Amino acid sequence: xxxxxxxxxxxxxxxxxxxxxxxxxxxxxxxxxxxxxxxxxxxxxxxxxxxxxxxxxxxxxxxxxxxxxxxxxxxxxxxxxxxxxxxxxxxxxxxxxxxxxxxxxxxxxxxxxxxxxxxxxxxxxxxxxxxxxxxxxxxxxxxxxxxxxxxxxxxxxxxxxxxxxxxxxxxxxxxxxxxxxxxxxxxxxxxxxxxxxxxxxxxxxxxxxxxxxxxxxxxxxxxxxxxxxxxxxxxxxxxxxxxxxxxxxxxxxxxxxxxxxxxxxxxxxxxxxxxxxxxxxxxxxxxxxxxxxxxxxxxxxxxxxxxxxxxxxxxxxxxxxxxxxxxxxxxxxxxxxxxxxxxxxxxxxxxxxxxxxxxxxxxxxxxxxxxxxxxxxxxxxxxxxxxxxxxxxxxxxxxxxxxxxxxxxxxxxxxxxxxxxxxxxxxxxx
Amino acid sequence: xxxxxxxxxxxxxxxxxxxxxxxxxxxxxxxxxxxxxxxxxxxxxxxxxxxxxxxxxxxxxxxxxxxxxxxxxxxxxxxxxxxxxxxxxxxxxxxxxxxxxxxxxxxxxxxxxxxxxxxxxxxxxxxxxxxxxxxxxxxxxxxxxxxxxxxxxxxxxxxxxxxxxxxxxxxxxxxxxxxxxxxxxxxxxxxxxxxxxxxxxxxxxxxxxxxxxxxxxxxxxxxxxxxxxxxxxxxxxxxxxxxxxxxxxxxxxxxxxxxxxxxxxxxxxxxxxxxxxxxxxxxxxxxxxxxxxxxxxxxxxxxxxxxxxxxxxxxxxxxxxxxxxxxxxxxxxxxxxxxxxxxxxxxxxxxxxxxxxxxxxxxxxxxxxxxxxxxxxxxxxxxxxxxxxxxxxxxxxxxxxxxxxxxxxxxxxxxxxxxxxxxxxxxxxxxxxxxxxxxxxxxxxxxxxxxxxxxxxxxxxxxxx
Numbered sequence: 001x002x003x004x005x006x007x008x009x010x011x012x013x014x015x016x017x018x019x020x021x022x023x024x025x026x027x028x029x030x031x032x033x034x035x036x037x038x039x040x041x042x043x044x045x046x047x048x049x050x051x052x053x054x055x056x057x058x059x060x061x062x063x064x065x066x067x068x069x070x071x072x073x074x075x076x077x078x079x080x081x082x083x084x085x086x087x088x089x090x091x092x093x094x095x096x097x098x099x100x101x102x103x104x105x106x107x108x109x110x111x112x113x114x115x116x117x118x119x120x121x122x123x124x125x126x127x128x129x130x131x132x133x134x135x136x137x138x139x140x141x142x143x144x145x146x147x148x149x150x151x152x153x154x155x156x157x158x159x160x161x162x163x164x165x166x167x168x169x170x171x172x173x174x175x176x177x178x179x180x181x182x183x184x185x186x187x188x189x190x191x192x193x194x195x196x197x198x199x200x201x202x203x204x205x206x207x208x209x210x211x212x213x214x215x216x217x218x219x220x221x222x223x224x225x226x227x228x229x230x231x232x233x234x235x236x237x238x239x240x241x242x243x244x245x246x247x248x249x250x251x252x253x254x255x256x257x258x259x260x261x262x263x264x265x266x267x268x269x270x271x272x273x274x275x276x277x278x279x280x281x282x283x284x285x286x287x288x289x290x291x292x293x294x295x296x297x298x299x300x301x302x303x304x305x306x307x308x309x310x311x312x313x314x315x316x317x318x319x320x321x322x323x324x325x326x327x328x329x330x331x332x333x334x335x336x337x338x339x340x341x342x343x344x345x346x347x348x349x350x351x352x353x354x355x356x357x358x359x360x361x362x363x364x365x366x367x368x369x370x371x372x373x374x375x376x377x378x379x380x381x382x383x384x385x386x387x388x389x390x391x392x393x394x395x396x397x398x399x400x401x402x403x404x405x406x407x408x409x410x411x412x413x414x415x416x417x418x419x420x421x422x423x424x425x426x427x428x429x430x
Numbered sequence: 431x432x433x434x435x436x437x438x439x440x441x442x443x444x445x446x447x448x449x450x451x452x453x454x455x456x457x458x459x460x461x462x463x464x465x466x467x468x469x470x471x472x473x474x475x476x477x478x479x480x481x482x483x484x485x486x487x488x489x490x491x492x493x494x495x496x497x498x499x500x501x502x503x504x505x506x507x508x509x510x511x512x513x514x515x516x517x518x519x520x521x522x523x524x525x526x527x528x529x530x531x532x533x534x535x536x537x538x539x540x541x542x543x544x545x546x547x548x549x550x551x552x553x554x555x556x557x558x559x560x561x562x563x564x565x566x567x568x569x570x571x572x573x574x575x576x577x578x579x580x581x582x583x584x585x586x587x588x589x590x591x592x593x594x595x596x597x598x599x600x601x602x603x604x605x606x607x608x609x610x611x612x613x614x615x616x617x618x619x620x621x622x623x624x625x626x627x628x629x630x631x632x633x634x635x636x637x638x639x640x641x642x643x644x645x646x647x648x649x650x651x652x653x654x655x656x657x658x659x660x661x662x663x664x665x666x667x668x669x670x671x672x673x674x675x676x677x678x679x680x681x682x683x684x685x686x687x688x689x690x691x692x693x694x695x696x697x698x699x700x701x702x703x704x705x706x707x708x709x710x711x712x713x714x715x716x717x718x719x720x721x722x723x724x725x726x727x728x729x730x731x732x733x734x735x736x737x738x739x740x741x742x743x744x745x746x747x748x749x750x751x752x753x754x755x756x757x758x759x760x761x762x763x764x765x766x767x768x769x770x771x772x773x774x775x776x777x778x779x780x781x782x783x784x785x786x787x788x789x790x791x792x793x794x795x796x797x798x799x800x801x802x803x804x805x806x807x808x809x810x811x812x813x814x815x816x817x818x819x820x821x822x823x824x825x826x827x828x829x830x831x832x833x834x835x836x837x838x839x840x841x842x843x844x845x846x847x848x849x850x851x852x853x854x855x856x857x858x859x860x861x862x863x864x865x866x867x868x869x870x871x872x873x874x875x876x877x878x879x880x881x882x883x884x885x886x887x888x889x890x891x892x893x894x895x
Contacts, residue, residue, distance in 0.1 A: 135861030137836050142833075157769055162834070162861055201717070201732035 003052050005075040007061075007068045010039060010046045010340055016151075017041045018211055019065045019074060024258075028056045030077065037063075037074070040211050044307070044343070045336045054079050066211075072146035088273040128131070134161035141166050212305040221366045227283070227402040231362045234415045238378045238393040241425045247340050250427075252320055261378065262352050263323040264299075265414060269350050269373050270294035270314035279414040280347050282368040283405035297346030297366060298326065300333045305334050308366060310346045354378055360396035370405045374398045436462045436566040438763060439553050441545045441709065444471020444750030445478075446740030448529050453760040455536035462564055463538055464545035464555055471574055473749045474525040476594050481617055482599070483518035485781050490625035492783065499820055509625050511602040518597065521532035547571075547671060547710030550735055554710075568735050568763045570721060572752065572774055573709060575702040575741035580609070583670035583698075589677045590670060591697045593618065603627045603695035607679055609667050611638040613780040615699030616650075620782035623659055630660040630693070632681060632765050637663055639780060643792040643841040644808065645827055653784055653823060670696060704742045718842045719744070728772035729759035737763070773861045774839075779848040784824050787851035790839030790858055793829045802832040806887025808880050812894040815875040821845035826884035828854075835863035840884070846877055864889060 007017065018040040024030055030050045037048045054077035061074040068074065096387055132149045134142070138161045142149050147166060154161035209217070241264060273280040273294040282289040294315045297308035309329035311322055332338045348370065351363045354377040363374040376396040383392035397418065401411040421427050437459035447463060448470065454461040466666040468475045487509075497504040529638035530646060533540050541564065543557025553564045577592035579585055585592045588600060596618050604627060608619040623629045631638065631654070637647035638654070638661060649760040651661050669680035669690075678752045683689065702717045704722045714733050717724040722745075725731055731738050740752030754771055761768035776790040793805045810816040810824040824844015831838055840854035857867060867885040872878050888894045 038504070136866055137834060137861035140863055141834060155769055156861075196735075199726055199732075200734060415449045 002057060003054065003077045004073045004077075005036070005077060007072045007074050008048060009069050009070045010041050014070060014340070016067045016069045016148075019061050019063060019068050020045060022059060022063045023047075024056050026056050026059055030054060030056060041340065044048065044338045044340070046339070052075070052077055057084055067147060067151070069148060070147045092354060109415050131298050132161065133159060137163050138166055176293070180234055186355065201347055210304055212307070216305055219367060220364050223365050227365050227367060228404060228410065229362070229365060229400045230403045230406075231398055231400055232358060232407060232408075232411050232415050233396055233398040234419045235394050235396050236419045236422045238395055238422065240421050242378075242393060244425045244429070248319070255320070257320045257323055258327075259319055261354075262350075262375075263319055263350070264375075264425065265325055265375060265422065266296050266298060266314050266326070266350055266430060267288045267317070267319050267321055268313075268418055268421040268425075269348065269426065270296050271421055272414055273348055274315045275417050276410060276414040278410035279371050279401065279406050281405050282347075283370065284368070285403055288405060290346040292349070295345060295347045297349040297369070298329075299342075299349060299351035299363075300330050302333050302336070307338060307343050308346065309333050309338055309343050349373065350375065354395060362398050363400050363401050367402075370402045371411070371414070372400050374400065434462075434562060434564045435541070436460045436564060438462070438547075438564040438568050438570065438760070439464065439564055440570045440572055441547075442471060442572035442574055442705075442740075442742075443469045443540075443554065444572060444574045444740060444752065445473040445749040446756045447471065447531065447570070448572070449753045450570050450572060450739065450756035450760050451538045451708040452532060452536050453757050454763070455538050457760065457764040457766075459760075459764065461536075461538045462566070463533065464541045464543065464553065464564075466542070466544045468526055469533065469540065470526045473575075474529070475522050476597060478523055478749050480518040480522045480580075480597050482592075482781060483521040483623070484514060484621050485617065486515040487517065487782075488621045489783065490749075492624045500688065509602075511599065511625065514625070514872050515598055544708070546708060547714055547736070548716060550733060570729075570759055570763075570821065571709065571711075571731075571738040571742055572707040572740050572756070572758070573742050575704045577698065578701040578703050579669070580670060580698050580700065583672075585698055587670060588694055589672040591695060593697070593699060596697050597740070599695075603693075605676070605692070606630070607632065607677065607691075607693040607696040608699065608857060609668075609670075610634075610699035610701070611661075611663075611697060612637070612641070612699060612701070613778070615697065616780055616782045618697050618699065619654070619659060623654075623657060624783065628820075630662065630691070632665050632667055633661070633663045634666050635663065639786060641778070642780075642786060642788055643829075643839070644794060645825075646786055646788065646841050649825065650784070650786065653819045654782075656785075683692055685687075702741060702747055702780060706742060728762040728768070729755050730762070746773065746776055746778065748776065748778060772859075775855060777855045779849045779851065781848060784821075784844050785847045786843050787847040787850055788839065788841040789855045791829060792835065792839060792841065793827075796831075796838045797827050799866060801838060802889045803838070804830040805831045806884060806892065808883035808887045808891065808892055808895065810877070810880060812883065813875075813877060813880045813894075815877050815879070816845065818875065819845060819877075826880040828884045828888045830864055830885075830888050835865065837862065837864070837867070840881075842880075842884075844877070844880075850878055850881060853878060 019037060020040040023035045023037055030036065031053050032050055034050045035047050036050050039046050039048050056075060057078040058076045061068055061072065067107040131152060134149050135156065141163060148157055149161055152161050152165050155160035245259055245261065245264060252259065277290060280291045296311045296314040298311060299306055299308050311317065311325055311395050314322055324407055329342060346369060349366045349372040351372060352375040353361060354375055357377050360376040361374050363372045365372050376399065378393050378395040380391050381394045382389055384392055385392060399411055399415050438454045440450045440461065443463050443465035451461050451463045454682055471582045473479065491509050492774050494504045494507045521625050524534050534783065541555045543555040546554045547569065550564055551567060551569065553569060554562060555562050577594065585595060587595045602625065603622055606622050606627045606629045608615045608629060608631045611631050615631065616639060619631050627695045638651050639645065639647050655661055662681065664684035666682050667679050667784060668682050668688065671678045674693055677696045678692055679696065680688055680690045702729055706718065706721055706723065714736065716736065717732045724742050725743050726736050729737045729739050739755035739759055741747040753860065758768045758771060761774040774790050777787060793803060796803050805827065807825050807827040812824045816822045824847065827841040828837065829839040830836065837854065837858050842851060842852065864885060872882040883892045883894060
């Protein structure tokens with residue numbers, strides 16, 4: 001029996017991805033565990049492994065295809081000795097049948113692959129309701145290519161979806177994947193199209209957006225539009241923390257561990273969130289989700305964008321463990337090899353621009369999280385110590401809070417707790 | 431001083447310009463239009479419309495001469511070229527007055543005179559009453575184009591004509607040379623042939639109406655030859671001289687031989703030149719390609735606030751393209767979001783006998799672009815209405831993308847096909863697929879049934895052949 005290879009769901013919320021590269025070609029013999037293809041999701045490039053042995057009879061989705069829906073048949077494997085010819089005939093109607101239910105919008109994507117995604121359920125809301133206006137040709141092409149028309153923006157008369165919108169034309173800005181948020185019903189973000197940038201004759205070059213760039217654009221727009229942000233800033237003296245770091249690193253040297261200030265601040269934020277649970281929440285429209293563990297998403301700059309690997313239960317982990325994990329995650333992030341579970345989720349975020357000399361800044365909350373801590377540079381400043389002007393190493397930290405979920409007083413309490421933990425860092429070791 | 435500050439100034443009142451002004455006025459913009467000669471421009475004064483009036487006379491004359499074929503008798507038939515031209519001028523005048531009325535109705539200020547851009551948003555108009563300066567946030571250039579002259583034999587209006595002279599001929603030509611077999615050349619060739627002239631058409635490329643599908647060109651050439659026209663393709667006119675009695679033309683034919691022939695008159699129809707001189711484009715740094723103004727999908731030039739539409743911009747150079755662009759540009763100026771035009775959805779019509787109409791890609795072009803093509807042809811001979819009309823000459827051809835069922839092109843030749851092509855154009859614009867055309871009920875008996883059969887033929891299932 002020919003086996004259909006389907007676009008895998010590489011994360012619970014993944015609805016579609018880019019088939020970046022085929023690592024095999026038609027006629028190749030593959031064994032379970034062989035790498036078949038590279039698939040680019042909104043955040044990372046993942047390798048797709050063979051589960052079955054056989055011969056690649058047919059590749060149905062060429063490399064470089066964007067927006068391939070989860071569950072779309074991308075290739076067919078036949079068993080050893082099986083006639084590839086008979087297999088070739090089979091997939092076509094199968095692919096069609098698979099894709100067909102995707103066209104009438106209200107049905108959620110046929111997630112053939114594993115991982116039922118409870119968190120993603122509200123995303124289906126986006127598709128319901130409005131009639132989708134599309135030309136007969138666009139409908140036919142969408143059905144044959146397994147494209148969900150409800151994810152497209154139409155550029156024809158009256159916003160009608162036309163053929164050009166399916167061809168990855170610059171105007172086709174798919175509203176991309178579902179938000180993990182139980183709150184945000186994945187409203188299609190008003191991402192600008194290249195049409196909207198007037199051409200003043202300035203020499204330029206347009207580059208097609210990567211999946212990651214689209215996701216960043218959509219999520220940040222969503223966050224600023226939907227979450228009313230409030231910003232609370234405190235100045236924090238770092239001398240004690242730096243001294244402790246020196247001492248700890250001296251004793252950890254033999255274990256090959258070197259704590260960074262950031263590792264310690266991750267821990268401090270997690271502990272502060274445990275002490276002020278009112279800030280460790282997600283706003284869910286009609287529910288408030290209270291987390292009983294602090295998972296800290298750490299913003300890591302990578303080529304072409306940004307990703308936020310997560311230190312799970314940072315409050316419960318030692319700083320040396322946080323440091324080791326962070327080192328591994330950052331390295332993976334830079335290679336684009338993070339697994340979805342390693343960057344999806346998190347209950348709050350931390351973003352540090354101190355190394356760039358940024359004194360103070362405000363960050364955009366990463367929905368559905370309730371807060372993000374923006375860390376400025378630690379610098380020697382004139383500081384009043386015991387009623388006398390002295391020199392101290394001080395940094396400014398600014399928390400952005402989703403004011404729908406978090407009251408100002410609770411946010412202030414979190415900032416105060418964070419400051420105390422950093423200034424009296426022995427509490428972090430205990 | 432009168433208020434000369436507008437929201438929009440349109441330079442040129444051809445089919446692009448005057449429609450732009452009307453749409454702008456409808457959208458509440460304070461609008462002015464500048465015209466140096468006649469409201470309505472070439473199209474309705476010296477182009478599309480008066481030629482159709484002439485061709486209608488020629489067509490009726492042709493029917494009268496063939497009355498016997500319909501069981502009728504007509505005696506002492508003759509054509510009076512002066513009266514035919516007079517009718518044509520009357521039609522043009524009526525439409526010119528119609529545009530004047532439309533401008534008044536929409537409260538559009540008309541400035542008669544030569545317009546020249548002096549700065550972004552500033553236009554100087556030199557009229558009979560002196561010079562005035564108009565200002566506007568947005569200006570649309572719609573100055574159109576004119577006939578291209580042969581460099582070695584500029585038109586004199588007596589023996590060597592452009593379309594403009596051919597519309598008001600000083601006399602009926604006896605032996606006419608038509609240089610160029612595009613729409614304009616072929617229409618005049620057809621008109622004067624039906625009016626009784628001996629006609630020779632010289633085309634540089636290897637077939638007549640070279641922008642059309644090769645099947646159309648072949649069919650037309652055969653049909654014109656049958657009517658008695660001389661068609662020289664792959665040939666060039668190397669010398670053209672007006673003499674006391676006519677014109678003398680040195681023609682290099684396909685086989686490389688050069689012959690000198692005498693004609694009574696010659697019509698030069700070798701293309702157009704955009705009207706971009708002396709309107710201040712250089713000073714503003716407006717970008718052009720081969721003289722035509724460069725624009726984006728919304729008709730913007732590279733100068734902010736300056737727009738351009740119609741023949742002064744990129745091809746196709748057709749009145750309906752200009753009209754459509756005018757609406758796109760004005761909607762964009764008003765802050766709306768019009769959708770860009772796809773040139774593949776712009777139909778083209780040539781009103782020779784038999785008529786030609788087409789939209790989209792030719793079969794050859796589609797293949798060149800890498801499409802896997804399904805094409806089919808249905809002859810008028812298989813259409814009941816065409817036979818009843820005595821117009822069984824012609825065919826309908828369609829070109830589909832075999833993979834997607836998209837209509838890539840439609841090509842028609844025969845009676846009234848210029849009135850039929852809109853059906854395919856609507857379908858193509860709406861991105862209908864073959865099933866939609868096949869599933870449409872076409873009225874019987876009409877020539878439009880050939881459109882249905884043309885699609886069926888592409889899929890190997892025509893009914894009446």
